[in-house]
Amino acid sequence: MKSNTLILGFLLLNIALPLSASPAKLSHYFQESWTTRDGLPHNTINSITQSNDGYLWLATWEGAARFNGREFEVFGRGPLTGLPDSGVRSLTLDHNKNLLLTGARGGVSRYTAKGWQNWPSFNVLINAVAEDADGNFWLASEGQGLFRQRPDGTRQQFSITAGKTSDVVHSLLIDDNGRLWAGTPRGLVWLDTNAANPEINLVNALPSAAVFVLRPYAGGLLIGTERGLFRYNQGDIALLSTALADIAVSALLVQNDQIWIGSTDQGLLRYSELGVETLNIAGGLPNNRILSLYLDNENSIWAGTNGGLIRLRAAPFVTYTAENGLVGDYVRALLAHSDGSVWVGTSQGISRRTASGFATVSLSAASKGQSILSLAEGNDGGLWIGTYTDGLLRYANGKVTTQYDRTSGLLANEVRAILPEKNGGVWIGTSQGLSFINADGVLNYSSADGLPTPFVMTLYQHTDGRLFIGTGGGVAIRQPDGRMATLDTTTLDNAEYAFGFAADPKANVLWITTDRGLVAYDLNTDSAQIIGRNAGLPFDKVFQAVIDQQQNLWLSSNRGILRLDRESINQFLSGTLPSVSYELFGEGDGMQSAQANGGSMQAATITASGSIIFATSKGISEVYPTDLKKLYINSLPVVIEHLKVDGALISLDQELQLGAGMHRLELQFAGLGYIMPKHIQYSTKLNGFDSSWVARGNNTIAEYTNLPSGHYQFSVRASYPQGAWSEQVASFNFIILPYFWQRPIFWFSAMLAALLLIAIVLRWRFTAQHKRERKLRIQVANKTLELQQQADNLQIIDRERSELLQHIRRQAQEFELQARLDALTGLANRRAFDEALARECARARRNKLPLCLVLLDVDHFKQVNDTFSHSIGDKVLQKVAVAIRRYCREDDTVARWGGEEFAVLLPNTTTQVAAEICERMRQAVAQLDFSEFSPNLHITISIGIARYADGMQHDKLLSHSDMALYQAKQGGRNKIVVAES
Incomplete structure (x- = not known):
């Protein structure tokens, strides 16, 4: 996939005009494409649909590709699908939301929750399939007319030649009246599906031309032919628009009042209130031949071409470049003026944006280079302009009224920061130091006056009169009495460059963007904390901070735009959270370049309407933060895709029984959202092991090792960043069987055997004792001395019995010890x-x-x-x-x-x-x-x-x-x- 940066799920078509009913221009849609390099089995996409579980399916000549947003899984010819050939021509959902695949050699296969079911082959390419109200399936073939397959499996064939047209059928549509419309190479025919022996009727009002696609539209039909797009309504047929005449229409998609049109050689067209717009190879399409169109659950437009798959969607950012009227693409400075306009300083001059668009402001009378570094609004509404080579300009009433440069007393002509004071004075940050201009003239400050370095990039004056000066060597603070102090940044990850300031009156904090992250400077206590790599930020340098209307922070950088959640920032600064949650926006979100510029004042600004505009190396990029959260997908489908046990792939059967001794269990899952699949958040819970949900981040694998025996249920849920967790939770139940020695029957049998052994030994000993006692009684009458000896023998026997019992006890203890030892290593088990x-x-x-x-x-x-x-x-x-x-x-x-x-x-x-x-x-x-x-x-x-x-x-x-x-x-x-x- 060409775009892999963090992107958000949006349902509207144009975030730049969130309240407008008009569609966005086709050229403003964000494009992403996939080819065989990204895992597609073939670059020709014949058909696209979305199954009931949320997967996106693509029909190609090398199989049907199932897409989960991250990777493609291909289903082709073989015993699993039952297809006689891998070529898949069409994808359709039947009335029960099961997926039907049709294609080469007459293959038809249906994918259900229970698995794959295939039909006997029709032995001819099947181009399309449609299901009528009675459950009959009508199939369009490439040369053998129409087939009707009844629910009982019986078939009926209809030839539609009869001198009228061709037995090649390209497209099918069943309307609300039960009529089956069929597009052929030489026109359009229809038949009544309710009739036992329906008659083929030719639509004579349509020009004799191939009909490639049919769609319902406003109570009638849209008919896509090789000679244009026609509309059928109550027997009348007419071109939808003269602008669409003689266009070979190969695919159609109706989206509210918009009609998306795929052509055979002119790319993708859209018919709306904006007229007919065209997108072709020059505009980013991989190929001008469009074979299929689909609108998914997230309102993205998918187009299948001969050169791969492309998606069109709205993005959070809208970028304006020289093509939209900017005087130049490389933007350094921005200013949201109090009159509602936005001034844009570029390397080629300055532009002013109003409701009517962009207008170029000429500075040629005073500026040779016309390279703008900084902008500021004066107390009277006039404009202060800092240039790269021509010093400081004062612009008012449509012209440059004043110019300050080296000859006027400035330290340098490179002006990177401007800060007008209420009393009429102006602070000027240059590459060689700080200057102050008022009615008395020009005052200059350099390293000898306390600046860390003379390279000044940003300025801020607090309400108490303190002047904060951002330089290439840190921050200097000029007190109201003129004393100069330096903010110690050695404890802030050795930050040096101070690129920008953003005052936060509600928190009484000054946010400082540096080459080591974002610094929070407490204006009350003069203490500072760093939010950088230590807080989990993905990179070091941040250029400009802007606080939106929800008090969240937006940071520009060389690698995109960061959005930091204010609550997360507060918790990190208070020490209750180890890291800060953020979102990273870049070229996958509508920015033409993720490289935002910095090092001059201001590199970003917030407008009166609440939008934030960033200066980038490719125009200005604008986002409306207030519209983000309401556009998230609220319920994200999630599925469990694979189960591996000790590295071996196992079928996902509910109540699966896993044998004892299982070492490692791995479950792979996916949230079926396609706007930002690589950044979907997951949480899992293994009932029987976890006491609560476990956050997985964007990791799609949960792994467990050495689980004890028992019953388990694995559950997973998903969400987009800042979105709600999916209402649907995917679950899977399984059982881990115990070892034989862990089962109660084993211990019962072992105890029983031990007791039986003891009983046998004791019985044998007691029997021997009784025999000896009888012998003694016989001998007692004859030998009194022997009686005494026998008495002694009895004592010996008692001692032997005692020793025997002690021996048995020792054996039992040894048996118990062995049950606790590992036989191989001698360690505890x-x-x-x-x-x-x-x-x-x-x-x-x-x-x-x-x-x-x-x-x-x-x-x-x-x-x-x-x-x-x-x-x-x-x-x-x-x-x-x-x-x-x-x-x-x-x-x-x-x-x-x-x-x-x-x-x-x-x-x-x-x-x-x-x-x-x-x-x-x-x-x-x-x-x-x-x-x-x-x-x-x-x-x-x-x-x-x-x-x-x-x-x-x-x-x-x-x-x-x-x-x-x-x-x-x-x-x-x-x-x-x-x-x-």
Whole structure:
């Protein structure tokens, strides 16, 4: 896609005229295009439609492409669709909102919520399909006339030659009366779909010409032919407009009172109250042959051509250039005058915008270069003009009345800032210092007078008389008594250049735009804070700040226009928010150049109507902030597209059962909005794991690792920036099965077996004892001495029984211990670790002691198994486990978490100490010698650390540590990431 900057979803057609009923000029529409380079299977787009779930579908000769705004998924010939050929000619929604695909070799396939259903082939190219009130489908063929397929699957063929026309049918339309209209290479015919054996009727009033497209219009028909666009109404046929005569019409779209017309060789036309307008290759179309037109749910116009796909839409910004009347495109300065006009200073002179348009103001009498750097309105409404080479000009009553330059006492002829005072004096910022002009003459100030540097770019005078001077080396503040002070910017990310000032009386703050971001200067306390990279801004330099009527800030830069939310700014400055939310506007939003100019006064201005105008390297770009929010899409469709389990793609079946031992689960989703798909915001919730919605930003993938067994429901919602969350929430239910040893039946069977074993041993011992006792009773009468010996034997037997019972107890304890150990590594297993985690979290909460959880993952372990075998992989894990355990204390808990992952619980340990321990582990593993397996085998680990906070749930501590581990792996692996608090 040619445009990839942040763009907003708009429903109106022209933001520049939000209250006007007239359509925007066709040349003002913003264009975006896609070709095979962007993922299209073919550049010829035969048909376009939008399915009920929100996907955009495109018919091409290499399959049907389903578009989610980010990427294309292609469906062609094969068992999935059942199509006999990949060539798709038309896309239609039936009465049940199912998608019908028709195309080459007579293929017809229907896409429903249950999947694909295909029909037996018609063995001829199908150009179009229409469904009548009885559920019969009428199909237009390329040479075999019409087909009617009934709901029971039976078919009927209608030849429409009969000496009248051709059996080639280009287009179909069923009107409200049940008449089927068919366009052929030699005219228009119709038949009654309610009749059992309908008769073919030729429309004689239409010139004998190919009819390519039919559309309902104002109770009649629009007929697009190779000889122009005609209108049919109650039997009368006439050209819609003489301007459309002899134009070969190949596609039509009716949008309210506008008619969009695709032609075979003259591009795209629009018929409206503005007349007939044309857009062709010279105006940005990829090809002049238009095959299809579509209006989507966001009111964007999509056009399919022979050279790719193009979209026309309104953008938040409208740009005016020399083509619109500006004297030059490179704009440096702007001034919203009190009389409602806007003055525009360019590198080629100055223009004045009024309600009637742009007019050029000649300064040739006083300015040779005519390059304008700064503008200011005088107390009497006159204009002060700062030039690049000709000094300062005073313009009033249509002419230059006064000029100041070096010969008049100015330090330089390059005037970048102008600030008139109420008493009649004027402050002048030049490239060589600051000047003040009044009735007494010219006073000059340079570095010797306290300026950080002599290069002055902006000026502001506060109500208390303080004069703020923005230079290339910082900000100087001239007190009312003449003393000069300097604002220390070393603590503000070493900001140097002060490009502009914007006073904020409501907050008593002076906003300063610098080469390190936006500075908030408190005029009461003389304190300053920086909003730059530390606040999440995408770049450093910002040129001009403008405060809109909602008190939000707009910043110009070399890389587009930033809009900062005021509430977000306040929360950041108060320390309650770690970053500032912003929107970035650029060339995808109506700006012809994202490079906004700065370094002179003023580089942006707000008009009386509330619009903000920015000076750019390609004209002026204007936006109406008050119209933004009401134009957002309120309900954004969202779908879950793919599920991967341990890297393998799994079918999205509800109540899907996943086997025990699943390590990583990945869900991919998409918000089906096409105005700004790359910047749609998402939030997800996994019921059974998450307690609340989790913000995902513009990330379209949610990943979970080592989920315990149980029932889960994954839900996702989407929104445009500043828009409401979608009313529709996409959900998916699945079950993770437990290991066999996690199931109750296993533990019941194990306990039963142990009891049975004990009973058998005891019974055997008791039986042997009884036999010996009987033998003793027989012998007692004969040998008294032997009786005593037998009594001694009984004591021995009792001792042996006691020893046997103790042995059984030891075996039970060993069995219990083995159930808590990992058989491969000898470390604690998942069950033992879960118990230790609960115990240590309770202890940390009770004793207010620090606690850290560490998750470690062996990098690229799958390659070890695939390359060297699983037995080698097991030995690698054993050596890694020994290396990890070596750096842990007796109180620490080290466990094999699953697969190649390990977990370490560090009680009474801060994150700093934990990071040091983990670094030793990481180095130890990296230095392990595996040459006994292979000289090329080297192992590294990635580590995520999370700190326990009072009141935190166990699963959140695990989630934080897992997210840090994920960041470590995404950041290049073999590193440590500590989760933010």
